[in-house]
Structure formats: structure tokens, C-alpha cells
Amino acid sequence: MLLEGKRAIVTGGSRGIGRGICLEFARQGADVVVNYYAGADKGFARDTAADEVVAEIEALGRRAIAVEGDIADPQVSTALVEAAIDAFGGVDVLASNAGICPFHAFLDMPAELFKQVVDVNLGGAFFAVQAAANRMNAQGTGGAIVATSSISALVGGALQTHYTPTKAGVHSLMQSAAIALGPYGIRCNSVMPGAIATDINKDDWSDPKKRDYLDKRIPLGRFGEPEDVARVVAFLASDMAAYVTGAALLVDGGLFVNLQ
Numbered sequence: 001m002l003l004e005g006k007r008a009i010v011t012g013g014s015r016g017i018g019r020g021i022c023l024e025f026a027r028q029g030a031d032v033v034v035n036y037y038a039g040a041d042k043g044f045a046r047d048t049a050a051d052e053v054v055a056e057i058e059a060l061g062r063r064a065i066a067v068e069g070d071i072a073d074p075q076v077s078t079a080l081v082e083a084a085i086d087a088f089g090g091v092d093v094l095a096s097n098a099g100i101c102p103f104h105a106f107l108d109m110p111a112e113l114f115k116q117v118v119d120v121n122l123g124g125a126f127f128a129v130q131a132a133a134n135r136m137n138a139q140g141t142g143g144a145i146v147a148t149s150s151i152s153a154l155v156g157g158a159l160q161t162h163y164t165p166t167k168a169g170v171h172s173l174m175q176s177a178a179i180a181l182g183p184y185g186i187r188c189n190s191v192m193p194g195a196i197a198t199d200i201n202k203d204d205w206s207d208p209k210k211r212d213y214l215d216k217r218i219p220l221g222r223f224g225e226p227e228d229v230a231r232v233v234a235f236l237a238s239d240m241a242a243y244v245t246g247a248a249l250l251v252d253g254g255l256f257v258n259l260q
């Protein structure tokens with residue numbers, strides 16, 4: 001097992017890629033604080049999703065607790081670390097994963113929507129990394145942080161002008177944090193998922209033309225599943241990647257390199 005006895009926090013852990021990370025961490029031997037935001041889970045079929053993830057982790061023989069909170073609020077990151085200390089005695093691993101992508105055209109983008117996406121995706125990652133790193137530093141044991149950036153850090157999207165800069169920001173945050181935290185033995189890396197089938201793109205991909213286009217562009221011939229990303233996050237969080245920091249790993253079935 002790659003993460004035997006590690007204590008992990010996963011933001012946005014109730015659905016999609018975050019749920020996949022929580023379950024993979026548990027399979028690899030970690031206990032998990034599962035963060036989620038009720039406001040974001042409402043309306044989905046699995047709106048009790050976080051509780052289900054906790055039950056799935058427990059069935060794998062590991063400990064888990066669900067902690068609700070909007071990651072845009074810096075106090076939520078502090079609360080996540082406190083919850084990990086209370087429940088497990090500390091924090092060894094952070095997967096900073098929570099993110100939103102409410103598709104919208106550029107020219108009439110409401111200022112409030114822009115601000116919300118920046119506050120959740122970039123601000124949330126910043127404060128989660130800062131809170132976890134302070135605890136890891138206090139423990140004196142080092143740690144591993146893996147952020148969910150995106151292929152969208154490297155390419156654009158007409159309906160994602162508020163979103164892609166946040167993913168480039170998360171990529172950049174991991175690079176700078178790797179330098180700031182390396183002296184404390186804290187590694188910082190990111191994954192850049194491509195097209196992964198989750199709730200975030202359900203509406204966008206309900207257009208068969210768009211699905212068909214993406215299908216054809218992915219050299220490995222299929223959309224990604226949360227588990228495809230989760231396994232790479234577990235690797236980067238583990239000692240198998242002990243000399244890897246400041247790195248970004250595309251997990252996209254070859255989508256990015258396939259120009260023509």
C-alpha cells in the first residue's frame with residue numbers, strides 16, 4: 001500500500017474526481033477527511049454523497065469523517081486541519097481538488113460569477129495549501145500536497161474564460177509552494193486532468209457533437225474516469241514520488257498533444 005497510516009484531507013471529496021481520490025487514498029491505507037460543500041452538492045442525485053463516501057472508506061477498513069464547508073472561506077481550511085487533528089492526530093497529505101466550472105460566455109460574464117470561480121478554485125486552493133502546510137511544518141514530519149489543476153491550465157475554452165486562469169493559477173501555486181515548502185520536506189505537485197466524466201461537465205457534454213469531437217481527439221479512445229486521476233494523485237502523494245516536487249502531470253489520455 002502506498003499511503004499506509006497516512007492522514008489525508010481531500011477538498012471537494014464527495015463527488016467526481018475528489019470522491020475517486022478519497023477511495024483510492026483509503027485503498028492505499030490512508031484515513032481521510034472528506035470536505036464537500038452542501039451548496040454545490042444540492043440537486044445532484046447523490047446529494048448525501050459525502051456520507052456515502054465516508055461509508056465506502058469505512059468499508060475499506062479506514063477511518064473517515066465528512067466536513068462540510070465552502071472552500072472559498074479561508075476558515076474552512078483551518079477547520080479541515082483541526083478536524084484531521086481531532087480525528088486522526090495530524091495531517092500528512094492534502095489533495096486540494098475542489099473546483100467549479102459554471103460555463104458562461106465571456107462578453108456578458110457577470111462580475112459575481114467571475115469572482116466566485118476565482119475564490120473557490122484559486123483562493124480555496126491557496127488557503128487549503130497554506131493551512132495544511134502550516135500543520136505539516138508544526139509536526140516536523142514533512143508532507144505531500146497534490147492539487148487538481150487541469151489541461152485547461154495550458155489551453156483555453158470560449159465558455160471558460162473565468163475558469164482556465166484559475167487552473168493556470170493552481171499550477172503556478174504548486175510551483176511556488178514547492179519552492180517555499182521544500183525546505184520543510186513538503187512536496188507540492190499537480191495533476192492536469194483532461195476530459196473526465198463527472199457532474200461538472202454533464203450539461204456541456206450533453207451536446208452529442210461536442211462529445212463526438214472530444215472522443216475523436218483522445219488518442220486512448222475514451223473519456224477519463226475519476227479513478228484514472230485518483231491513482232496518479234495517490235502516486236504523487238506517496239513516497240514512490242519522494243524526489244518529485246513542483247511537477248505537473250497531464251492525465252488526459254493524450255488529448256493535449258493531439259493537434260492533428
Ligand SMILES: NC(=O)C1=CN([C@@H]2O[C@H](COP(=O)(O)OP(=O)(O)OC[C@H]3O[C@@H](n4cnc5c(N)ncnc54)[C@H](O)[C@@H]3O)[C@@H](O)[C@H]2O)C=CC1
Binds near residue numbers: 201
Ligand atoms: N471533470 C473534468 O473533466 C475535469 C475536472 N477538473 C478539476 O477537477 C476538480 C474536481 O472536479 P469534478 O470532480 O469534475 O467536479 P464535480 O462537480 O463532480 O465535483 C466537485 C466536488 O467539489 C465540491 N465543491 C464544489 N464547490 C465547492 C466549494 N465551494 N467548497 C468545497 N467543495 C466544493 C463538491 O462538493 C464536489 O465534491 C475541479 O477542481 C475541476 O476543476 C480538471 C480537469 C478536468
Ligand SMILES: C[C@H](O)[C@@H]1OC(=O)[C@H](O)[C@@H]1O
Binds near residue numbers: 204
Ligand atoms: C469542466 C470541463 O469539462 C473540463 O474541466 C476541465 O478542466 C477540462 O479542461 C474540461 O474542460
